[in-house]
Amino acid sequence: MLSVQAQQTTLHTISGMVLSAKEGTPLVGAIVKVKNKAIGTVTNTEGKFNLQVITLPDTLIVSRIGFHQEQTVIKNSAENPIIIRLEPSNTQLQEVTVSTGYQQIPKERATGSFDFIDNKLLNRSVSPDILGRLKGISSSLLFDSHIGNNLGFSIRGLSTIFANSQPLIILNNFEYDGDINDINPNDVESITILKDAAASSIWGAKSGNGVIVITTKTGKYNSAPRVSFNSNVTITGKPNLFYIPTMSSSDYIGVEEYLFNQGYYDGTLTDPNFPPVSPVVEILNNQRNGSTSASEATAQINALKSHDVRSDYLKYFYQTSVNQQYAINLSGGGANQRYYVSAGYDNDLNNLVGNQYKRTSVNANNTYSLINHKLDIMTGILFTQTYTKNNGLNPLQITSGGGSLYPYAQLANSKGDALPIAQYNQDYLDTVGEGQLLDWNYRPLDEIRLADNNTTGTDYQVNLGITYKLTPYLSVTGKYQYGRGQTDHQIYHSEQTYYTRNLINLFTEFTPNGTVYPVPLGGILDMNSSSYTSQNGRLQLNYNKTWKGKNQLSAIAGTEIKNLNTNQNSYRLYGYDNRYATSTPVDFANFYPTFINGSQQLIPNTQGIGSLTDRYVSYYMNASYNYDNRYTVSVSGRRDASNLFGVKTNQKWVPLWSSGLSWNISNEQFYHLEWLPFLKARVTYGYNGNIDNSVAALLTAQIQGYNNFGQLQSFVINPPNPELRWERTSAFNAGLDFATVKDRISGTIEYFRKRGIDLIGSASLPPSTGLLSFMGNTADMKGNGLDLTVNTENIDRIFKWNTTFLFSIAKNKITDYKAQLPSISSYILPSYGFNPKVGGPVNALYSYKWAGLDDAGNPQGYLNGKLSEDYASIINSSDVSNMGYNGSSVPVMFGSLRNTFSWKQLSFSFIITYKWGYYFRRPSINYYNLFTGSNPGSRDFDKRWQKPGDEKLTDVPAMIYPADPNRDQFYLYSSTTIENGDNIRLQDVQLSYNVNRGQFKRFPFKNIEVYVYASNLGLLWKANKAGLDPDYASSLYSYPPAKSLSAGIKIDF
């Protein structure tokens, strides 16, 4: 009895308070536990706690997100109240509030998968646009040219086959309808990436590809005015055009000589349409006519052999690009008001001579808090003006009469004067019109000087938000955004430009009464403008209540309406005189004989007008209940309806929902893993939607201009499909968040599975139906993957070394697809469109099976299991055993490694990214296109089979005449041109140095940061032996950008 009594009397009450060591403010929600015992509690809103302990002395373990764990030995209760100070930690797991665009959620209490990119990380890199800064810093985000959407990246792989695959971009509260490049990155505070259904399904029918929420900067209440200035300059060299594996000039000339002797050009030389022939063909023709002697011809040709047109390109068409960025902002706030005002200016001189981009942006927002903080009124305006000068001529687009330019072309003489590139037969041009026509020569170099092509853009978003607290728990929010953007594109083709001269000449007519110009003399002015107006409105109820200290409910419900109008119009003025802005009317209705062959044509009319309307009405709700900082349950639901063409209203309403559960295991009293003070498990499931505006439920036709006789004509684009539904993706996500003692190692691991249902897919139809395919909800797919983020603090003294390792897997597989494809080529050739095959990924690479060259240099494949050179039959075969699967064309595994070293005020970091598990098809020699001049010819020509025995050394087929396009197609799309895409890239390097007032007393600024940043640094390692960067290997026209270097300064006053 005595002993029992003795024990009871030693029950001690310990009370205390947890404070932030840095600011001294109380910390809410810190976990206080007794070491090795199932006793623990959480600090209240004042940071205070009470605990009953049986024996003393004992050790208290105090932990909180964003702070280092602290252990305190308590000897006796007389020490009450115990003050425990926690040191803030520097890692990712700092308490963050993620934004869904509808509400702010403390990440700690979230069930869904959010990735939060803070301001510091966003500012680590230098770029004129915001999205480019996400490269290599977020798991699950894959930037790759093979993804095939306009933004160039995906979140957790693809979730659709044909529909829009772009993630949804939210600016603060609403979908951003403008050009993403209009957003000044200096105004962005943070970015939240919503990855799973629980995080993103609140965005309903547009959330299927993941959501990116961009949050812009605002002022803070009760803070002194603060001015910050940031400026940098980025220099990028000329690109390495010699990277492009095209044929050498002498090889090309060799082929031309060979073809000339075969009589290949005889038809072209006498064609009544006077197509151009290359200089070599002309020399050879002159030699054959006897107008040039053999020795002279040889000398002329030899002179051309040594020339590579790319030297001219680099000399005259490219320049070192210089991008300047300036940004200044002012922010602050009083007790009832906070504000943020900024201005930014970018001036980019492009790599192409004649191209320039300028952006001016102004951002201002203001929040007033009235009636004892019951009423919040937020106003905001974001204004951007851009100017783009597009006078540059991408030399890879220079053609000779529509064909690819011969590699020995000379664009300037030794004095730098522009030389012509034939667009018609030169002999013909030299004699035609007897001096009555305008000069008919095309001199690419002059065109840069003559070009007058510019675009101005204006974009603004006006925001108004009102929140009124009805009760301490319940508030109502109204938000409205008006957005408008206008882009005016103007091209003035003066009379000196080839475009105008050619058109005037083409229509010139010599009549007995003199020369008639149906296309009048003077310039041509093309004007295109597009604009959008968007209105978003939202009414939302917010409920937030905590009761009995341990129960916390947070819920929102609302309705949203959106209207987006996009208008486009274009017109053209002929005979335009820039000085007086006068023009001459022309007759678009009647046919005029054209000069070269007399065929009757209409004068080109670019007049057009278009108007698009997108309307949505949605209802949504989201609720999450948290118990004791241990368990969180969340549910979310949304219904969307839109004016998507022809879908019956009742079918348009698509309900999407999600639910989730999270468990802070480390907050349990039984939890005692000291080395792992933070552990949280999450699991969610739900549905996201996706939209394809290109399909409609009713028969639709599209007006596409005028027919040959000037009558309005339309195309049937969509057969009726009353069953049409929106795409849905179900997603399951399970994640684990963890941190070891002092956050030495922290991170997140997540596994996800997705299933795409009712995806828009194509089904083949026999051509006798008058259609080749039909788009409907015919496909299903599934996907799964993994996202891993690990942060480590390797060294944490004066010298610090942090590492962030990101690793993602994103796989997908088509599980149902209705299209019956006529031949294996439909899977293999990109020109057949995108043809998914059941069992393979959406972005699959298939190829003809390759069996090497035979002893005559002809490629061999397989037809029904046997060696075959019947290319036509292989290509047209419908037996899938005649083709092979090479793998995904999009990386299946990817990630990055970021190391940051800092010593005192100096910081150095670099990012290495890697992509794994994918393949690409490299370009190679296509003899048929080489002969017709539609393709520049590949350097692989050097490696072609030339004599028996070569088949053991090379896979490049022999050149044959006549060329067989089927043989070329077979070779180019066989497995021998497939390369492994795996690579490791040095994404960027950053160096910065900080000086602040803390160091020097009289220092006039609060803080100055000087930084240097380098990007486009190239690959560290690649699997392919062809010397190609897989991101820039799609054709004989692709090349990587040159290395770029930035330097900048950021001053906080």
Place this chain on the structure above:
Amino acid sequence: MKYKNFLALMLIVCSISSCTKYLDAVPDKSLTVPSSLQDLAAILNNNLLIAYSPALGEIGSDDYYMAYSRYQTYRPLIREAYTWQKDITYGSLYGDWYSPYQAIYYSNVVLDQLKDIGSNQGNQGTYNEIKGRALFYRAFSYYNLAQIFTKPYDPQTAATDLGLPLRLSSDINNKTVRSTLLQTYNQIIQDLQEAEDLLPLTVSSQTPYIPSKAADDAMQARVYLTMQNYDKALDYADSSISLNNTLMDYNAIDSTQAISFPYPSNEEVLFQSYEALYFYFTGSYTIVDSTLYDSYSSNDLRKSLFFATKASTGTHYFKGSYSGTYDLFCGLATDEMYLIQAECYARDGKVTASMDALNTLLAKRWKAGTFAPLVAANADEAMSIVLAERRKELIFRGIRWSDLRRLNQDSRFAITLTRVLNGETYTLPPNDPRYVYPIPDNEIQLSGIQQNTR
């Protein structure tokens, strides 16, 4: 306050179920659910598609040849068609099968939608014209398909020979089956007859792709001629001529132009159709058969208006298209009607009538004052004169292949075609199964219809 109004409005808009109206806005103004007659006319205005003429027949015909060096530059389909190979590799060039069916689909879409719109007093005129056009285009496409992908029409066997899959509704779920050749031609005739009274009487030179009754009768004359029903062919040729008997006087045409017959001044055109563009007959490398060229008298203006001479080789090429461009004209024109009249009369033993019809045409083709009207001693002689003139007048009009298929059935007119390339000789005897092209593989694989034996 304006913003608040919007919010209030939003609430009201959505709480009352007038959301439906808000969501009824058309998402793209250029998109239409074709519901008005204007919408349907726009579908039929797609003239390159709706009045498509295949090229495979002309490629296999004997009015021209090409040099081996030129031959080698072509894709396999052209090379195989040119040399009458047993196997034909279509690859992606299956347009001669697909495009006419696309025109048929467009026509069916229009005919189906017309049923929903219904005709009334107010729209009768336009309604009829659109319906007539759709029926005509459908018949025109089926006829063109039949010349390439079915056996030549033989009245004895047509009821059992394989015809085309006949699609008469835009419902893509209808099963594809091949009809008999008789059913195919009956459908063509039925459509043309129904269209006959719906169309305007004569062509407008501004919109020559819009058929008229004159064109419809001309088409029926052509179809009946192919069916070897010469009585009916004559009736319809007569009827067409009674509506439009214009013939151009070639004396008034300038032979120095690169293109002899500029459009729209060409008054003989009843219906405009261009030949498929994947094979270019224009230009000096498509060489006119020299015997054929020599058969034009030097006083025959067609010799200089139809042909140009390539200086370097002395060979001749075609420049006499009625399309106003270098593209071949495969539509209908009045001159063909005179030739059908002449042939039908000759077959009926009416020698004078036959020669009168022919002379009416030729008088406009010869140099003024040089033409001596042709005379024939008997029906056989009349036939051979008429057929020779038919070939000369309708050269490169997409008609020769059909004529070969039809005339070969009569041993008097049967000929074997021969080509020589690089020392190798290729021949195509009369009535050879290679006068029927195989149906492209994708059709066979997807619909399972029976392939032609070749």
